[in-house]
Amino acid sequence: MAKSVSQDAISMILANPSPDSSSDLPDIIVQVLDLKLTGNRYTFNASDGKMKLRAIFPSNMSSDIITGSVQNKGLVKIIDYTLNDIPNKSEKYLIVTKCEVVSSALETEIKAEEPDIVLKKPKLENESNTGLAGIVLKPKQEMVSKSAAQIVNEQRENMPPLARMAMTRRVHPLVSLNPYQGNWTIKVRLTSKGNMRTYKNARGEGCVFNVELTDEDGTQIQATMFNEAARKFFEKFQLGKVYYISRGTLKVANKQFKTVKNDYEMTLNDNSVVEEASDEETFIPEAKFNFVPVDQLAPYVNGRELVDIIGVVQSVTAVSNIKRKIDNENIPKRDMIVADDTKKTVVVSLWNELANTVGQELFDLADKSPIVAIKSLKVSDFQGVSLSTLGKSTVLINPDVAEAKKLRSWYDSEGKGSSMANVGMGLTPSRTGARSMYTDRVSLSDITGNPSLGDEKPAFFSIKAFVSLIKAEQAMWYRGCKTCNKKVTEALGSGYWCEGCQKNDEECNLRYIMVSKISDTRGEAWVSAFNEEAEKIVGCSAEELDKLKSERGDIDGYQQKLKEATWVPHLFRVSVTQNEYNNEKRQRITVRAVAPINFAEESRYLLEDIKKMTSCQ
Amino acid sequence: MDISSPAAFVNGGLLRMHVGRKVRTVLQVIRSDIASVMGKSTDGFQVVAKGSPPVPLTSYVEVIGVAENENTIRAELWTNFGDTFDGSNYDQLCRLANGEFKHLFL
Numbered sequence: 196m197a198k199s200v201s202q203d204a205i206s207m208i209l210a211n212p213s214p215d216s217s218s219d220l221p222d223i224i225v226q227v228l229d230l231k232l233t234g235n236r237y238t239f240n241a242s243d244g245k246m247k248l249r250a251i252f253p254s255n256m257s258s259d260i261i262t263g264s265v266q267n268k269g270l271v272k273i274i275d276y277t278l279n280d281i282p283n284k285s286e287k288y289l290i291v292t293k294c295e296v297v298s299s300a301l302e303t304e305i306k307a308e309e310p311d312i313v314l315k316k317p318k319l320e321n322e323s324n325t326g327l328a329g330i331v332l333k334p335k336q337e338m339v340s341k342s343a344a345q346i347v348n349e350q351r352e353n354m355p356p357l358a359r360m361a362m363t364r365r366v367h368p369l370v371s372l373n374p375y376q377g378n379w380t381i382k383v384r385l386t387s388k389g390n391m392r393t394y395k396n397a398r399g400e401g402c403v404f405n406v407e408l409t410d411e412d413g414t415q416i417q418a419t420m421f422n423e424a425a426r427k428f429f430e431k432f433q434l435g436k437v438y439y440i441s442r443g444t445l446k447v448a449n450k451q452f453k454t455v456k457n458d459y460e461m462t463l464n465d466n467s468v469v470e471e472a473s474d475e476e477t478f479i480p481e482a483k484f485n486f487v488p489v490d491q492l493a494p495y496v497n498g499r500e501l502v503d504i505i506g507v508v509q510s511v512t513a514v515s516n517i518k519r520k521i522d523n524e525n526i527p528k529r530d531m532i533v534a535d536d537t538k539k540t541v542v543v544s545l546w547n548e549l550a551n552t553v554g555q556e557l558f559d560l561a562d563k564s565p566i567v568a569i570k571s572l573k574v575s576d577f578q579g580v581s582l583s584t585l586g587k588s589t590v591l592i593n594p595d596v597a598e599a600k601k602l603r604s605w606y607d608s609e610g611k612g613s614s615m616a617n618v619g620m621g622l623t624p625s626r627t628g629a630r631s632m633y634t635d636r637v638s639l640s641d642i643t644g645n646p647s648l649g650d651e652k653p654a655f656f657s658i659k660a661f662v663s664l665i666k667a668e669q670a671m672w673y674r675g676c677k678t679c680n681k682k683v684t685e686a687l688g689s690g691y692w693c694e695g696c697q698k699n700d701e702e703c704n705l706r707y708i709m710v711s712k713i714s715d716t717r718g719e720a721w722v723s724a725f726n727e728e729a730e731k732i733v734g735c736s737a738e739e740l741d742k743l744k745s746e747r748g749d750i751d752g753y754q755q756k757l758k759e760a761t762w763v764p765h766l767f768r769v770s771v772t773q774n775e776y777n778n779e780k781r782q783r784i785t786v787r788a789v790a791p792i793n794f795a796e797e798s799r800y801l802l803e804d805i806k807k808m809t810s811c812q
Numbered sequence: 813m814d815i816s817s818p819a820a821f822v823n824g825g826l827l828r829m830h831v832g833r834k835v836r837t838v839l840q841v842i843r844s845d846i847a848s849v850m851g852k853s854t855d856g857f858q859v860v861a862k863g864s865p866p867v868p869l870t871s872y873v874e875v876i877g878v879a880e881n882e883n884t885i886r887a888e889l890w891t892n893f894g895d896t897f898d899g900s901n902y903d904q905l906c907r908l909a910n911g912e913f914k915h916l917f918l
Contacts, residue, residue, distance in 0.1 A: 794898075795898035795901060798898065798901040799898075799900075799901060802901065802904050805908065809912065
């Protein structure tokens with residue numbers, strides 16, 4: 196039996212999209228045509244001579260193809276397969292799961308019936324002729340010399356119109372384009388369309404937009420259009436449609452602004468030709484997301500890599516207009532706070548069209564806490580970490596992806612009620628608050644043991660220490676001006692005179708200027724504290740303490756107050772400077788902030804310290 | 813109560829190492845009645861503290877007593893620890909006190 200394809204093999208496959216192994220299907224032998232590598236697997240057209248079916252080999256067969264066991268135009272027996280639908284097309288797609296090589300490459304593509312018979316006819320005539328008359332002298336055939344172009348043209352004329360079009364446009368794969376060959380036509384799908392941007396530079400004004408084109412092999416290239424061309428093609432180019440493009444120019448891509456993997460980028464100008472391929476259906480590629488959890492955004496800050504995120508919208512602001520410094524253009528912007536199940540939130544800024552279109556939608560939906568998935572966001576360091584959309588960003592509301600469902604159930608069960616911190620917190624140096632009490636944490640012996648600290652400019656540290664002594668007999672406060680806090684002098688007559696404000700005031704403020712001793716596990720030191728900080732240490736204002744001091748009674752309220760302030764632990768933020776005193780350099784420590792101990796936080800700090808100490812041993 | 817030996821700091825998982833001996837632990841109260849308290853240890857295990865809990869009982873309570881088995885303590889001393897407590901810090905303390913720093917505690 197001559198090795199050939201099984202009759203009507205394709206129809207049989209189409210009739211049985213998912214056979215089980217026990218089904219008694221006769222052998223399915225097909226011819227492998229147009230075998231090529233797509234991505235990391237080999238695709239082909241399976242032919243039974245009558246019909247063709249797009250098909251794909253399993254990846255474990257790739258090595259057989261590379262070694263040549265499976266060849267283009269060869270025959271394979273399909274043992275196990277599944278038939279899938281191609282989305283948005285009426286075509287089917289054959290996924291071969293198991294097959295056997297039947298034959299290596301045949302000479303031609305197998306075609307059932309007609310052409311063979313047609314070819315046979317003239318032969319028969321000749322044979323019959325010779326049979327009858329013996330030697331037949333064939334009449335001299337008129338040989339008309341035709342140029343190759345003429346012959347090709349005549350052949351073309353006999354073909355159906357669509358095929359003719361495809362023939363005149365010899366479609367080049369994107370991967371073959373280069374700047375040195377200008378005569379090409381490509382057939383590509385528009386997989387991304389940017390916004391029309393206007394610009395102003397030294398040469399004048401203009402408008403520009405770019406698109407991403409993808410061909411059948413999966414190769415991508417970016418194409419840019421300026422001014423006339425931009426205006427001409429902006430409406431024509433629609434996302435998801437397929438176009439024949441020719442007469443564009445290629446140049447090496449600017450790596451800084453590259454968004455697709457291609458060494459080249461294309462520019463289309465006024466002479467370029469763009470024609471919609473009417474035989475192809477529009478297929479908007481499903482946006483492939485690669486979500487980064489919010490708490491892992493920090494490493495991307497100020498990098499070139501764009502990120503995708505998915506999260507629950509907690510709040511959306513109204514649209515604001517930001518003036519762009521470069522050209523004074525007003526750009527609409529809208530901010531929203533997005534949270535995910537890492538229990539962190541991040542601010543996402545929607546710019547331009549997105550602020551108005553999808554931004555408005557989100558604004559209206561905000562109290563329903565919708566899920567939002569965004570592709571291609573830029574990560575900046577504003578407020579630690581923040582995200583911004585670009586022209587190519589895509590925003591999907593309540594998308595039908597697995598992550599969205601997961602987030603929805605997380606949010607409805609626990610996320611809604613939990614308090615979440617902004618992912619940027621703690622990434623920017625915060626000036627005030629207990630948080631800074633852990634930066635530059637040292638012990639007192641580190642400060643007193645290093646006399647050169649603060650010799651050029653003040654050095655700042657955090658300390659945890661106890662107030663160990665407040666001398667009762669010190670000038671604990673001064674009289675300060677109510678306006679500028681500077682020391683006032685008693686005026687002639689009544690009231691007080693402020694040199695700085697150049698005026699008299701009946702009243703003045705008592706302001707602390709207190710010296711006290713603090714101690715921690717390693718050492719002790721004298722520190723100065725001014726009004727606000729001393730108030731926190733003593734526990735009352737200077738005025739109140741003065742009142743206590745002047746009271747007469749059994750209990751010395753003043754001493755009592757100071758006693759109560761002693762051996763109380765605090766977190767201090769101190770500055771260390773050097774003063775010259777009698778030709779001697781003296782260290783001066785000033786309290787800049789006082790905070791109560793947060794025991795949980797402090798315990799965590801100590802546990803960390805223990806870990807560091809034990810791991811160093 | 814026998815105070816001759818110090819009570820070992822334990823969490824749920826470490827309780828089994830001290831069965832029959834004096835232990836102390838902080839539990840998050842799940843359920844309480846006259847004779848016992850069902851609590852969650854700082855490492856997530858369910859532990860029963862038998863005895864008479866204080867009234868009123870706060871969310872976190874420290875119990876000191878003898879470990880009857882790997883999930884029950886016959887509590888003799890109860891102390892209300894309030895409604896906010898950092899369990900993870902306490903849990904770390906228990907691990908250190910039973911691990912490399914055991915010699916400092918027992």
